[in-house]
Amino acid sequence: MGTEDGERGGLRERKKQETRIALSWAAVRLTIERGLENVRVEDIAAEVGVSPRTFNNYFSSKGEAIAARHLERARSIAAELRAQPASKPLWEAINDAALARFALGQEGDGRNTHDQQWIAGVRLMIAEPALQGEMIKASAAAEAEFAAAVAERTGTDVTSDMYPKLVAGAVTAAFGVAVEHWLRADPSVSIMTLVSEALHRLSAGLPAP
Template sequence: MDTDRAGLRERKKHETRIALSWAAIRLTVERGLDNVRIEDIAAEAGVSTRTFSNYFGSKGEAIVARHHDRARAIAAALRERPAGEPIWEAITHAALAGFALGEPVTEGRPPDQAWVEGLRLMVAEPALQGEFQKAGAAAEAEFALAVAERTSTDADDVYPLLVAGVVGAALNIVTRRWLSVDPPPPMDELLRDVFGRLAAGLPEPR
């Protein structure tokens, strides 16, 4: 029973964290970063500002939390792939699984133009660049650990670090590409294209 209560408590904490992060993203996309307060984010998520402070130190942290969550999901999916599967095939499936997680902001609908424009502005916001860089470094650390486990190497060896760096760069390119094309192409197509090129050894385009 205590274990059940602890599990329920952790699940509720996780759900609150996700709700706060999506509230921060949604309001920033709609209003612009400077026009969003922590009080607004907390109210949008239906919690107090004190609760917000229990999860995040700033609205920037709340916004990039989704990046952390997706990186952890991709790393977890990679750990679950069959042991004999080629590394880039496994990473491709893991990335697809990570990006297939529910997106409560759009609820599975294609994003409209206003939403995409708002995302573009948010990603380009100078005040958020430090948070995005920290999130990227944390994501690469997650990837390196998962690759090291899969290849029976140390997380600070060259191979897992190199693969993690390439994965991080590839995901950044996928995101930038998705944001730069009107209308945005299906994310799974972008992921398969980018990781397919890596799996093929990144041959020169013909």
């Protein structure tokens, strides 16, 4: 009976996580298509087939739902890093973990990341002043999540050793720069190429060009 309860509990948690991700993607997609001011909580909930009350069980605002994509991506990269072989060098493991998650289409809801209309919409969305506070909070949580994964992998203490936080801060900055270049590139370029290049430069110690 205990096993059955555990399975049901695990299923409920998976369904909740799936709903959270679906609501976040719907918020991103609708905002890119319509602009933040033209998207209501009711619209986001309807896209997923749930009630506005259900939306409010997961997020306190549209901004939080949108920023959740950034946090979920960081969590998935951290989980992928933990799953990398222990024998693999740290920066190689970080690069492989990042590319594994970006390869799932996390920048475009499964869309082609060379789609200029989508890229233009993302650019406008992240420039929204109303989203800045939520994005900063999500970035801080994402960095902490990644630092914990680095600490586990390197046997360091995230509270007393600067190393995992330094690595997490550098990787977070690399992702941010890669995404910025992806949004501005003309002609368009693969986000995965930019992420990999940024991480390789970090791992090399950022030698002068």
